[in-house]
């Protein structure tokens with residue numbers, strides 16, 4: 001079996017026995033893979049101590065017979081993103097993004113667009129060029145589009161009334177319909193719904209449709225950040241069928 005070479009982001013790292021590590025990489029070329037790094041714990045010389053969470057590496061792996069677990073032969077550092085691991089809030093956000101990608105992707109399924117999105121937001125939170133919260137909004141709304149669960153924020157999911165024609169400033173989002181609902185169609189039901197301001201929805205639409213760089217430069221009000229994150233975190237958890245462990249941790253940090 002020939003060696004496989006690709007840029008790769010470290011999504012998970014687990015100790016395996018006294019000497020080895022098992023890593024989950026999100027690679028550019030073939031999506032998610034698992035690989036064992038022999039003696040990585042015993043000797044830091046073996047991989048130079050670069051097998052850290054969220055780092056971007058160029059990896060060389062060889063396949064075993066079963067193909068579910070590759071063997072890491074070599075790794076070179078492309079970007080360590082060390083600013084993330086030095087900060088609890090940044091680590092919490094990066095862990096959340098990594099867990100989402102790990103949870104949603106299948107082994108060996110190429111996901112180029114998601115790879116570049118993850119790289120982009122990791123770079124943003126590493127450098128701190130925009131707030132971690134806005135990176136969170138950017139990641140989640142783009143993730144939803146790539147995962148095929150794009151929320152309908154443009155018009156009422158029942159009567160198709162456009163958002164600009166809805167007069168009320170507070171608008172209902174319905175999870176089971178994956179979209180907004182106008183006051184006339186809303187009825188009295190409140191389970192599985194969130195209310196948010198029209199301004200927040202407009203900002204989410206801009207983030208969804210603008211380029212990654214432009215979206216990162218947008219100004220958000222504190223209310224839009226809070227409402228946007230509340231909506232997107234609950235919406236993606238609803239569609240993935242569970243809340244990520246790392247999101248629970250992130251919510252705990254926010255309260256402190």
Ligand SMILES: [Zn+2]
Nearest residue numbers: 156159182185
């Ligand atoms: Zn309606």
